[in-house]
Amino acid sequence: TKSVCIVTGASSGLGLATTKALVDSGEWHVVMACRDFLKAEKAAKSVGLPKGSYTVMHLDLASFESVRQFVKNFRSTGMPLDVLVCNAAVYFPTAKEPTFSAEGFELSVATNHLGHFLLARLLLDDLEKSESSSKRLIIVGSITGNTNTLAGNVPPKANLGDLRGLSGGLNGVTTSPMIDGGAFDGAKAYKDSKVCNMLTMQEFHRRYHEKTNIIFSSLYPGCIATTGLFRSHIPLFRALFPPFQKYITKGFVSEEESGKRLAQVVRDPSLNKSGVYWSWNNDSSSFENVLSEEASDPEKARKLWEISEKLVGLA
């Protein structure tokens, strides 16, 4: 029988390429957890996934109700859960004003961090029950949240501050929509959310690795300059970004290559160390990367965990 992996945001970009790589291995059944059912079905067909090799299930990370419903629906299928990949994300680099999730939280942190935090917490039990000797929970990170890198130093830089905006509920009315309590900045909100993703993975590792044997990991798949993530950027940026990454920074990776990388983190026996943030060299060999001071601060990770628990209704 095949192993089962849930991939959030499998309808495009990295999520779709990862789904393709896993299905092509012949050993995996992928649950594509997507907000747009028709788009996901079309995407699956467009990359030639055979019928029966995947299941599309509805998940809107911008609604806690939807996250809870997804977990119920998944459980009702009776499938085991061997690996969960938290991949979906939104990015609003040119937004002048914040937008909000169903429960009223700034949309990029709500989708990229809070929705995944709730999903991962709820599915931890299911992962623990998996009979696989290599069960994994993966949260996709990014270089942009890492201020110890060149890319992470392009302003506005990620900075969670003392998390006062997050504690206040990121609602843009009684509190700032930004985690650090500052003025709204869409690009920074995205970077902050990726720092949350990397901190969350490490906190999961500290709290649950020994107890559950689950392998927790994060990664930077490389700059996939062609995905939908940049859809709301200005046209000039969208035209120049891929060649810039290809020829100037040389950090460009194709969607196919990035999907192979994430699929390695899902199934490669040698990438079985928990608590690691994986990256790849230009020759596509993987290595354990070092996170920035903020993205590896255990005190901040603990505080983020506790506040997030309250916001998603788990505490």
Ligand code: NDP
């Ligand atoms: P895409 O925009 O191509 O894919 C994002 C996916 O997330 C889409 O399937 C989208 O669904 C889904 N999504 C967005 N909002 C929700 C929601 N509310 N509920 C459920 N699904 C949702 O971007 P990428 O493939 O580039 O991004 C994937 C991951 O890779 C992200 O975590 C990103 O931070 C990370 N990453 C990307 C890099 C890059 O260079 N592109 C670099 C480093 C990290 P829909 O199709 O319906 O819009």
